[in-house]
Amino acid sequence: SSYRLRDALHPLWQSELSVSGGTRQSPINIQWRDSVYDPHLKPLKIHYDPTTCLYIWNNGYSFQVEFDDSADKSVIMGGPLENHYRLKQFHFHWGAINEWGSEHMVDSKVYPAELHLVHWNPVTSTSFEEAVMENNGLVVIGVFLKLGAHHAGLQKLVDALPAVRHKDAIVEFDVFDPSCLMPSCPDYWTYDGSLTTPPLTESVTWIIKKTPIEVDQNQLEEFRMLLFTSAGEEEKRMVDNFRPLQPLMNRTVRSSFR
Numbered sequence: 001s002s003y004r005l006r007d008a009l010h011p012l013w014q015s016e017l018s019v020s021g022g023t024r025q026s027p028i029n030i031q032w033r034d035s036v037y038d039p040h041l042k043p044l045k046i047h048y049d050p051t052t053c054l055y056i057w058n059n060g061y062s063f064q065v066e067f068d069d070s071a072d073k074s075v076i077m078g079g080p081l082e083n084h085y086r087l088k089q090f091h092f093h094w095g096a097i098n099e100w101g102s103e104h105m106v107d108s109k110v111y112p113a114e115l116h117l118v119h120w121n122p123v124t125s126t127s128f129e130e131a132v133m134e135n136n137g138l139v140v141i142g143v144f145l146k147l148g149a150h151h152a153g154l155q156k157l158v159d160a161l162p163a164v165r166h167k168d169a170i171v172e173f174d175v176f177d178p179s180c181l182m183p184s185c186p187d188y189w190t191y192d193g194s195l196t197t198p199p200l201t202e203s204v205t206w207i208i209k210k211t212p213i214e215v216d217q218n219q220l221e222e223f224r225m226l227l228f229t230s231a232g233e234e235e236k237r238m239v240d241n242f243r244p245l246q247p248l249m250n251r252t253v254r255s256s257f258r
């Protein structure tokens with residue numbers, strides 16, 4: 001709808017309009033009826049080690065929690081994956097108000113926020129940076145956030161946000177298990193896509209969980225108190241840090257459920 005077009009011209013994404021030749025860009029609108037049930041899709045297996053959590057920082061377009069990916073300690077496997085992938089970081093995208101904020105949509109339904117857990121393939125790449133350039137070097141798990149009950153697990157993250165209010169702020173963040181942010185429902189969609197911010201590389205296998213997690217109004221408002229700007233600059237609230245929808249082109253979205 002109209003606000004999406006307005007956001008497409010938002011300074012944050014102006015450059016992306018020039019990305020030409022993309023055939024598998026993200027995010028997309030997942031049309032439930034067009035998705036194809038794939039009985040070969042296995043359940044996704046997640047084993048995160050909370051002690052691999054390192055720090056939380058404001059990178060100027062989201063807040064991000066970084067993990068120690070020097071060993072196979074926090075990994076995912078199964079699902080559509082040929083082998084295991086290591087957790088590198090997770091971050092969120094959200095709107096200025098609850099009416100929008102997620103990057104992906106389901107039958108044009110938009111959520112107030114979306115969590116992305118970014119993993120890389122240590123079998124085909126020797127580093128995260130190298131994996132970014134590999135065809136399917138990355139796996140990003142997307143989890144929708146909807147307005148509802150207070151999320152106790154998320155609150156530990158929310159309590160750290162005032163310490164990373166400005167761009168490039170960083171604070172130690174130890175012992176956090178991101179699996180507490182996963183919905184219990186195992187159902188997901190999967191499709192081949194890209195990063196949703198520059199460099200927009202087409203190296204991502206997306207796994208989008210069907211069921212959202214619930215967070216409360218105060219928790220969403222804490223996200224919206226972060227800033228895009230560094231200390232000393234004129235303050236710009238960190239909101240609407242999502243990319244507009246991209247064309248599906250010649251892709252099929254598979255579902256793990258009937």
Ligand SMILES: C[C@]12CCc3c(ccc4cc(OS(N)(=O)=O)ccc34)[C@H]1CC[C@@H]2OS(N)(=O)=O
Nearest residue numbers: 116118128129130132140194195196197198199
């Ligand atoms: C850090 C990097 C630049 C940005 C970037 C990276 C990886 C995954 C990313 C996921 C994002 O979010 S999303 N929504 O899941 O697509 C957004 C940006 C991402 C690498 C790619 C090259 C840079 O790596 S580096 N060290 O400079 O070589």
Ligand SMILES: [Zn+2]
Nearest residue numbers: 091093116196
């Ligand atoms: Zn993201």
